[in-house]
Amino acid sequence: MQAEAGETVGFSVLGSIMVVRGGAELHLGTRQQRLVLALLLVRAGAPVSVAELVDLLWDEQAPASAVNVVHRHIGELRRLLEPGLPTRATGRHLVRELASYRLRADEQSLDLLKFRSLSRLASRALHDADPESALRHSLAGLRLWRGRCAAGLEPASRRHPAFLAVEAERAQAVREAADAAERCGRLSMVLSPLRQAAELHPLDESLQSRLLLALAADGRQAEAVEMYRLVRQRLSEELGVDPGEELREAYDRLLHQRTPPGRAESPAALPRLAQLPPDLPAFSGRDELLADARAAVTRPGGPRLLAIDGMPGVGKSALAVHLAHEFAAGYPDGQLYVDLRGYGREPVMNPAEALRGFLGSLGVPQEGIPAELHAQAGLYRSRLAGRRVLVVLDNCRDAEQVRHLLPGTPDCLVVVTSRSRLSTLQTAAGAHPLPVGLPGVDEARSMLLGMLGAGRGAADPAAVDAVVAGCGRLPLALAVVAARAVSLPPTPLAQIAVELAREPESLDGFDGDDPQTGLRAFFSWSYQALSAPAARLFRLLPAHPGPGFSIAGAAALAGVAPRVGRALLGELSRAHLVSEDLPGRYRAHGLLLAYATELGEETDSPAERAAAQLRCLQFHRAVG
Template sequence: MEVEAAGAPVAIGAPRQRCVLAALAVDAGRPVPVQTLIDRVWGPEPPQRVRHALYVYVARLRKVLGSAGSGGHRPAVTRRAGGYLLDVDPDRVDLHRYRRLVARTREPGCPAADREALLRQAVRLWRGVPVADLAGEWPARLRRSWAQEHLDTVVAWADATLDVDDPTASIGLLTELAGQYPYHESLAAALMRALHAAGRSADALHHYARTRRRLVDDLGTEPGRDLQSVHQAVLRGDAPRPVRTPAPVPRQPDTGIAPAQLPADLSTFSGRTDHLRLLDAQAVPIVAIAGTAGVGKTTLAVHWAHRIRDRFPDGQLYINLRGFDPTGPPVQATEAVRRFLDALGVPAERSPTGLDAQVDLYRTLLADRRMLIVLDNAHDTTQVRPLLPGGSGCLTVVTSRNQLTGLVAADGAHPMTLDLLSPDESRQLLAGRLGADRIAAEPEAVDDIIASCARLPLALAIAAARAAVRRNHPLAALAGELRDAGARLDALAGDEPYTDPRAVFSWSYRALSADGARLFRLLGLYPGPDIPVAAAASLAAVPPKHTQVLLTELTLANLVVEHAPGRYSLHDLLRAYAVERSESEQERRAATHRLLDHYLHAGCAADRLLSPYRDPITVAPAQPGVTAESFADAQQALAWFTAEHECLLAATGLAAATGFPVHAWQLAWALGTVLDLRSRWDDWLRTQHIGLEAAQRVPDLDAQALAHRLLGRAHLRLNRPEQAAVHFQRALGLFQEVQDRTGEARVHLDINAVLQHPDGYRRAIGHAAQALDLYRTAGHRLGQARALNAIGWSHMQIREYRSGIAYCQQALAIYDDLADRSGQASVWDSIGYGHHHLGDHAQASRCYRHALDLYRELGYRYPQAATLDRLGDVHLATGDYANARQTWRRALTILDELDHADAPRVRAKLRALPDRRTWTLAALSRW
């Protein structure tokens, strides 16, 4: 921002002071309310004594401006009722001179040469980025708004150059701006018209191809009708002409009353602070607010409109387009435009006939006005587009249950999708309606109510209304009514359709295609927090490509949310509604069977890549309609397990609860490797309990043996050796009963791990030796390697280090032959331990680092920490305290992340290290 006097710059002062001047200058000659100035300069969170600060800045500005100019031309800041006014000739402010020049081109009968000259002058007034030296939301909003205004003017000037046969004049600027705004279709069309008129038709076609490719690749949309028309005209060799703005018609006599059609603001409005901040920061002329039924789109739009209505002195227009109203069809564009023309003072007898003529008149009347238009509850973009103003001085706010992607892509609307309220916002809503004291008195009941209402504003408002009329009832009673998921929608039923979640949901549901409605119903069966496309395809027995189309339909209807690429979710109340609408019991069971087959077969396939030498289980063929998952390598398999973690846990529980016990224990088995690898031992324990109970219901002794063994391993990981031993003994008996020798061998190795304490090392060697004999009898080479490693490690615990290393080297030879990196890492760690205690610290360090490299490649977290712990011991033994500290800190970071019982022991090692000053003295003494 610059101020000049007699051609010389004038120092304006501090940034806030400059912002105050800018806030006055944009409305030069008009009073600006104090609150508006505060909002512009300080934003939504002004300091406590903000009015005093404003007075100080105004006083300083008066002194600064007193030296600018001379005589009657000196600008001044004067007090007006409720605000301040910058008393200056508007032509002395570039912005207003710019707009005056543009406005003159719209006067009836303006000659083409004058139009081009005026627009050229306006374009040349644009120098760099406006108010670039001002920070904050309001200056940023101005920059975006003025940038769009500048683009409109450049396009108008470029078109005017065609009328005076000087198309080359604008090509340079248009090319520069097209590079900055590659998706701006009006700019692209203007450049194509200028290039074609200048005899460069090939360049025009090339620019169209480049623009179309960007729109399709980046936004997924084809060019709009106007740009396509220019393209066709160039192909035909015609002279494409710009679409002219209709000539202004004389306004009706001013009644002195600006339209003020906004509905009443909600006095208890709360929350949505981040959304309001984002809305305040927008400077685009169209905002499209989308969201599911009952999420509060209208409430937010109306509340924000009341907050900003002072920015639009020419009034506010509002219409409910009834896009999803069960009482009748959506409002037609002809009716909506006619109502807006009425509000703008156009008598019916003066209104033109035909929609196009009425829209032209509507846009002409708004061309030089600053108005706020709220288009509520729109069904689609087609219903909205005729109601969009043509000028840049108006703001249009659209709400819809559908994602109006066409409005975003073709009309430059800023999209905003409303999600459910946060827990804190939900409490604020309830407190605003029931009082903070009542909410604070029963915090647990309030949390239950919020959870039962799925944080949906409509449901919370209904629950609050119920509690308000039952003042003597505790909130716990209402929470109890809402706790039953099956009856929750009944408990929230309102006394009219607009306040009944079931009725409100039904309006969106009825608009779905038959296939979309079926998928929505089946999604109610899904147990996880979100569902990927492949699982949804299996659930519905529909090919994935068609499933994606159906999920897109549900997303556009805001019945599901794509909260991450390819993953969809729906909130609990919509899930309850989907269950109410669900299929027959036979269809529900078939869909559940397909879903469980999907996760079981995918889980087993992924597990084979993570643990290729693990003995597989026998899984029944998948049901028809199940979509198969495939993985290229272990990394992809691990990524799938990570993405599906919560869903796999939920599927295991669903299998047990819905009469699929075989799926339940097999899913628990399939999860064993990855839950151990990712150190999710509490989850491992829970799923194995489910698996064991399911195996006992089958009944299947082999399955029970596997489940007992894995449950024991989970207990062992959680440092519960006594509980682990109980399950290992039961597994050993079952494997012996079914004569599974390799199963027996595995359990002997598990018992070896339980006995890793001073009183148990020799018994541990005995169990590992039994395992080795069983594995050799079965010809199980991988098992032999594991047993040899276990024997070697146990020998080292009784200080038989050379013997232990020899056993481990035998194990390493087998692991190398099998290319089993996990086994290799474990043996290198064991051998490193032996060399450390033999005093060969260099060799120990090399072994440990080799093990660490393998564990990192595999993603094994706890083994990394254990090896780092032992490597730190090597550094300590050599007096390398700095590396010991660094290594133990790395180990401790992992252990803390895992909340592992080893963390306090490593932390104690760190505390026992000498401080840095002691290290220095020790080093000096050696020198």
């Protein structure tokens, strides 16, 4: 769709709503205005009545001015899409038809229409017995989704029938993708979209059955069995029914692939263990850490455990997975991997749950797994005895969470990652520490260029350097910005750099399409693990002048005794929310301070923040 000569307008609703005109993303205004646009987008060219828009914007009694408000939002959207459009002019995109409005769009301008076109091609190919083409079209359509339909406009986007209907289309497309993948013998290719759809539709047995089969095809039998148990429990508790025929049949297929209880197994009969996530194709840098790890692992009698720790977003998991892929050839009996969910939106995984998953992967039937934790750990270590297996324990909360997951044999290698320092593993298990700090400027530049792709950043080295500086060299921030730049190819990198420099103390430039993948979410998981006094000190840190602070200065800021300040800074340091650059001297990353500023404004009263600033000023005058 043309906006002005040479300008194109693209609309996205499969995720957070987004409009790009001439290569630049537009600011879509108030929540009500975005809701109006979202409903027009999901109707994809069909008329939407003014009455329906009024009902969408006001859950209860609409004001007398409601219709005028809707017309005003439409006018604002028209001028946003077509700058310079005269007042009351219709324009090319938003058309009025009697008491309704319609948005003109086609497959090239609206992701929903492109998705529907690809879904039709997939359905036709599946009907014509061409599962390869069906799978290709299905996956191309599903890749257009960036989150829930109209994400960020909840609760309306989760309740209105128009948005729910689009989500139902997505679920059907996932089913057909799974059917095509099964016929091709490549069910694991649809594991990710199946997980997402099954999470959104927890009582949809057709999706759950396909997810179960995909997990089994990917070698995750134990996870599939546990998933069936949870679905059966959910059906019983919420609907009062047992699993239907389709789900029971999928479970039976899973069970028939497993070794019957009591049958002896030889090592060769064990399932192939290949659970590592894919290595990042653009992984670069970290040469010193990689060399340190290689030297430790290859040294005769060297440690069998690498403990990786660092601040949120610094790239610990990426380093662990990269190392694991490099070392995998030396462990021919395979690799085990688990995300322990020590920090995140999901509940922390307990050691028993992780052990049940590992034991299932090692060929132990669920009914053969002991109920008691120590017995599970003993069976796990017995299964690994005499074998060379690489185990990755990602995102752990503390040393206690992984204690029972460590093999008893020196022939295995374990890689652990955590946001907390794992000193206990060094003393109790001989772990070799690999603290991950910020990459150097050259490393950060190389990381960003790798994520942007060949040629994208090389044409404007000054913009690359500005983005690196705006991200504070934090790998997660670089990844978020790179993803934004790649999703909007015409947008100059220099424009993004200017936006970051314009608001250096804001995190608004580091939110992805899914709020759970932005910097705020990653930082929040560490913040939520703090004690209340340490959380309060963290919120007050932006009030301290200068980049660094002492124990006494932090204590004055919080209004506590120096010994208490030392303990609170120790907690923040162990959580990697501050770093101790010199003995007794601390600093926090600029993006963490921006997050702390937001928290302080939301949580603490202006009087409390002003009092902290005054205490800090008085302290520095006294010592100055």
